[in-house]
Amino acid sequence: MIAEPTIIVTLDVDWAADWMIEMAAEVLVERGVKATWFITHESPSLETLRKEPLFELGWHPNFLPNSSHGETPEAVLTFCQGLVPEARSVRTHSLCQSERHLSLMVEAFNIKNDCSIYLPVDSAIDAHSVGYSENGPKLTRVPHFFQDNMHMYTGKSWDLSRSMLERTGVLVFCFHPVHIALNSLNMAQYEETKREMNISTIKKEDLPPIDHSSSGAGKLFRDVADYASTMSAATLNEYCESWRSGKIDG
Numbered sequence: 001m002i003a004e005p006t007i008i009v010t011l012d013v014d015w016a017a018d019w020m021i022e023m024a025a026e027v028l029v030e031r032g033v034k035a036t037w038f039i040t041h042e043s044p045s046l047e048t049l050r051k052e053p054l055f056e057l058g059w060h061p062n063f064l065p066n067s068s069h070g071e072t073p074e075a076v077l078t079f080c081q082g083l084v085p086e087a088r089s090v091r092t093h094s095l096c097q098s099e100r101h102l103s104l105m106v107e108a109f110n111i112k113n114d115c116s117i118y119l120p121v122d123s124a125i126d127a128h129s130v131g132y133s134e135n136g137p138k139l140t141r142v143p144h145f146f147q148d149n150m151h152m153y154t155g156k157s158w159d160l161s162r163s164m165l166e167r168t169g170v171l172v173f174c175f176h177p178v179h180i181a182l183n184s185l186n187m188a189q190y191e192e193t194k195r196e197m198n199i200s201t202i203k204k205e206d207l208p209p210i211d212h213s214s215s216g217a218g219k220l221f222r223d224v225a226d227y228a229s230t231m232s233a234a235t236l237n238e239y240c241e242s243w244r245s246g247k248i249d250g
Contacts, residue, residue, distance in 0.1 A: 006248075007228045008172045008236055009035040010115060010144065012060050012091060015200045020181035021045040027180075027222055029054060031229040036115075036236040038091045039084050041068075046083070056235035058089035059111070063096045073101055077109050089113040089236045091144075091174070103132035106139040113240040115172060117143035118150060124169035127243045140240040144172035148179045148217040152187045158215045160223040170239060175221050183210050183218035 011024060022045055028035050029052060037049055038060035049055050059080035062069045069076040080087070090111050092101065097116050105111035119125060125145055131138045146164065165171070178199055184190045193199070197206060212218045234242075242248050 006170045006239055007224075007231050007233045008142070008144075008170060008239055009033060009224065009228055009233065010038065010091065010172060010174050010236060011035060012038045012093070012174060012176050013040045014060070014093070014176050014178060015040050016177040016181070017200060017202055018043055018045040019204050020177040022048065024175070024177045024180045024221065025049060025052065025055070027225050031225045033225050033228045034233050034235050034238070036089055038089075038115075039080070039087075040093070042083060056089060056237050057084045058087045058091065058113075058236065059084060060091055060093050061101075062093040063101060064094060073104055074108075077104060081109060087111070089115065089240075091115040099132060102130070102139055103136075106132060107136050112137075112140060113236050114139055114141045115144055115174075115236055117141060118145075118147050118174070119143035120145055120147075120150070120154075122163055122167065124167055125172070126169045127240060129244075140244060142170060142172060142236065142240065144174045146172075147174040148176055148184070148220070149187070149190075151217075152184065152190075158185070158217065158220045160220060160227060165227065172236075173224055175217065175224075179217035180221045181210070181218065182207075183212050183214065183216035185216045 013021060034054045036056040036058055038058045039046060040060045050057055061076045061080045063073060063076055067076060069079040088111060090105055095116050095118060102114065125143050127140050127142045129138045129140055182190065182193060
């Protein structure tokens with residue numbers, strides 16, 4: 001039985017450097033917090049994440065033009081399947097999706113759960129079930145209410161506010177290892193770093209010292225992890241399995 005409100009910490013890997021991924025993972029492991037990671041590429045950190053029992057690995061398929069994952073939806077999903085054959089959860093890159101994409105995932109690739117809806121509302125958010133054929137399997141979709149890169153456009157502070165936490169339903173947070181590592185405060189700061197360095201290959205020693213105790217995505221991530229360590233936290237698949245079986249205790 002999973003109690004509500006439940007916190008689900010999710011991370012979009014987005015081709016981040018290994019040390020960035022490992023930094024975020026260390027924060028979670030130190031606090032015993034479960035998380036779902038949406039994977040984009042093969043790397044040494046992938047096996048590190050896979051070995052951690054606190055973590056679920058899912059896909060982060062890139063359906064955008066000129067994708068390194070493939071030229072067709074089928075090719076993109078086949079590539080992701082090669083990275084994480086055991087995956088049951090997906091969040092699409094840039095939240096790019098369509099009925100065809102979602103139908104393929106659930107009917108041809110055995111995906112059960114999707115988290116590709118950003119819904120920044122103060123009201124309750126819950127799972128819902130969608131079918132893409134008359135008698136086919138259904139996809140459980142769970143929106144996320146917080147996304148670090150989108151938060152940069154809101155003008156709101158990076159404090160873990162009561163409005164984030166005092167709600168019913170499921171609280172799904174979406175973070176990116178690059179923004180955690182850089183403690184990104186706004187998009188201009190991040191874009192400046194991108195212009196100067198390759199985010200995928202950047203080394204920690206190439207950056208100036210970063211204060212993760214000051215306001216930013218990295219500080220908020222640590223605050224969320226601290227809070228999640230005291231609450232009911234789950235991976236996306238754990239929550240969806242419980243929801244499908246009627247074992248969510250609201």
